[in-house]
Amino acid sequence: MNNIFNYPKQELINILEKHGKKAFLATQIYEWLYDKKEYNPSNFANIKKENREFLINNFDFSFIKIEKVEEDIDAKKFLFRLLDGQKIEAVLMYHDYGKSICVSSQVGCNMGCRFCESGRLKKVRDLQTYEMVEQIILVSDYIKERIDSVVIMGIGEPFDNYDNVMNFIKIINDPKALAIGARHITVSTCGIVPKIKEFTSFPLQVNLAISLHAPSDEIRKKIMPIANAYKIEEIMCALDYYYAKTNRRITIEYIMLKDINDSKECANMLASLIKGKNMYVNLIPYNETNNIDYKASDKGQIDLFFNILKQKGIDVTVRRRFGANISAACGQLRSKEM
Numbered sequence: 001m002n003n004i005f006n007y008p009k010q011e012l013i014n015i016l017e018k019h020g021k022k023a024f025l026a027t028q029i030y031e032w033l034y035d036k037k038e039y040n041p042s043n044f045a046n047i048k049k050e051n052r053e054f055l056i057n058n059f060d061f062s063f064i065k066i067e068k069v070e071e072d073i074d075a076k077k078f079l080f081r082l083l084d085g086q087k088i089e090a091v092l093m094y095h096d097y098g099k100s101i102c103v104s105s106q107v108g109c110n111m112g113c114r115f116c117e118s119g120r121l122k123k124v125r126d127l128q129t130y131e132m133v134e135q136i137i138l139v140s141d142y143i144k145e146r147i148d149s150v151v152i153m154g155i156g157e158p159f160d161n162y163d164n165v166m167n168f169i170k171i172i173n174d175p176k177a178l179a180i181g182a183r184h185i186t187v188s189t190c191g192i193v194p195k196i197k198e199f200t201s202f203p204l205q206v207n208l209a210i211s212l213h214a215p216s217d218e219i220r221k222k223i224m225p226i227a228n229a230y231k232i233e234e235i236m237c238a239l240d241y242y243y244a245k246t247n248r249r250i251t252i253e254y255i256m257l258k259d260i261n262d263s264k265e266c267a268n269m270l271a272s273l274i275k276g277k278n279m280y281v282n283l284i285p286y287n288e289t290n291n292i293d294y295k296a297s298d299k300g301q302i303d304l305f306f307n308i309l310k311q312k313g314i315d316v317t318v319r320r321r322f323g324a325n326i327s328a329a330c331g332q333l334r335s336k337e338m
């Protein structure tokens, strides 16, 4: 049986109509689930008994479970147990402008980025849409507050689970579901070129971030195996195409790894690569983990890198470090638990 949280509204309507039900039933279901937060269909009081029974017999209403929470002043990290016993995680971050959550899209990841705990553990399977939606519902219920923005940048490569992730975005964006504005939703990919092109025709104005992490193919290949499949030049072409079609600014994510990609030369190369494009660079201080040898760049080096980009007219920020006292690196909590 398919979980009820797998369905964007229109898909739910299609299924209901196929069974001879009215489209309005989908509106009622959405109201119970997302507005009244009632997850037991037996309690959907304004739905007639016959339809309640139909829902019970045709859809699964079960939830993944929060197994552990690590809390810091500016972040909370959640470890979830899925119905098949697999584990994933999400991080809630408190910014000046609101609360954002970074969700997982797969159990493990096949992209194998050398600096990443999730890549080290390999993909077990894709997440279904409901397993992404429920990460947000459970965290929001846990903190008893609304979440303002969502980044799909946790465990997994979202474009390697494209259809489920797109359905997830449709659901969380739906004003009658979680109502998170498209501008507050960001998909982050390590650069799967055909999917970047496909994503240009996705109807919602969500943000795209590219985990570039190196200014040359040579350096990129050392830290990201995906660089063997797609050259930076191909990624840039796909991004130009994306920008031409959507007119949306693109974020370049750049994780700062000591003596790997943080030199002055790297900063200059990165600046030349994106000069004149509507992109901005987000420099990410690395969260070191015990299992991986890479070290975080020193603050002085990050400042130098930042200043070179600034002087070259590049729009750049340094991401604030969240959760210094918890397992803040992507996949770290899950890997610890395993």
Ligand code: SF4
Pocket (backbone or CB within 6 Å): 109, 110, 111, 112, 113, 116, 117, 118, 119, 120, 154, 155, 156, 157, 190, 330
């Ligand atoms: S950084 Fe992202 S794409 Fe790379 S291995 Fe980790 S989860 Fe996968």
